[in-house]
């Protein structure tokens with residue numbers, strides 16, 4: 001689209017209007033420099049005014065050069081305001097008298113904007129949060145309100161057509177906050193994507209964060225971009241025994257090395273954070289032993305009820321995370337050995 005700001009001025013010569021404009025050749029000039037048809041057409045073609053297909057210079061240009069053309073000629077090529085927002089040139093009219101008389105006027109075409117560009121959304125790495133190929137890795141123990149990515153939105157259109165509003169879609173623990181309090185270029189805005197609630201790897205390991213940008217054009221245009229947030233595990237869960245107390249009945253006069261019982265603890269974390277090593281109280285070392293991996297409790301000696309009929313000790317379960325977490329504080333693991341029975345507790 002275009003506006004005519006100025007058009008050919010009517011010219012009076014020697015006080016008398018020259019009405020003999022029957023066969024007027026029109027040539028178009030860029031300011032200051034008169035150029036030939038070919039160059040002109042190249043320039044206009046670059047500006048979007050010329051037909052791509054017609055190789056005849058005189059027919060390629062915005063002005064078809066028909067001598068009787070009046071007013072603004074048709075535009076032969078789609079104009080993109082985002083490429084050229086104003087075109088200023090000189091139109092010259094020349095009659096075919098001898099000697100020819102000429103006149104010229106400057107024409108300025110201001111291209112009106114249409115809302116023909118959707119907002120663009122870029123999501124970039126920020127700080128120490130790794131972000132690559134649209135995937136950010138965020139540890140579950142980040143504080144609420146931690147910025148995890150930079151979001152840049154822009155719109156090539158003008159005015160309201162380029163004013164963009166940006167939001168996070170859906171129920172995810174993330175929100176956008178403007179990167180700056182000051183009102184800058186409305187067509188380009190920066191936001192930080194923040195965490196808005198605690199993350200928990202054990203509950204949700206991955207979020208697909210969809211960001212939608214809508215411009216204020218009429219009708220408005222929108223676009224979206226997304227970021228996958230992978231929540232990383234941290235060692236925030238201690239091992240937990242399935243039973244707080246285990247009771248075992250075990251015969252005396254046993255064979256040394258026999259398995260008394262097996263204890264089992266679980267850990268909600270992953271990897272090393274969930275690998276468990278079992279150990280016994282030092283008070284019963286030598287009498288009992290435990291396999292650190294399997295939790296099998298073995299008796300190393302021959303138990304004699306008349307000597308000791310009850311053993312109480314704690315079993316510890318520690319994970320291999322950093323820092324190491326241990327079984328809960330209610331850790332009174334009791335092994336009670338009666339004459340022929342053992343029962344014990346796990347926590």
Ligand SMILES: [Ca+2]
Pocket residue numbers: 115116117118119155156157161162215217221
């Ligand atoms: Ca737009």
Ligand SMILES: [Ca+2]
Pocket residue numbers: 081082113114115116117156157158161
């Ligand atoms: Ca536009």
Ligand SMILES: [Ca+2]
Pocket residue numbers: 235236237238239267268269273274319321325
């Ligand atoms: Ca753990």
Ligand SMILES: [Ca+2]
Pocket residue numbers: 140201202233234235236237268269270273
């Ligand atoms: Ca964890």
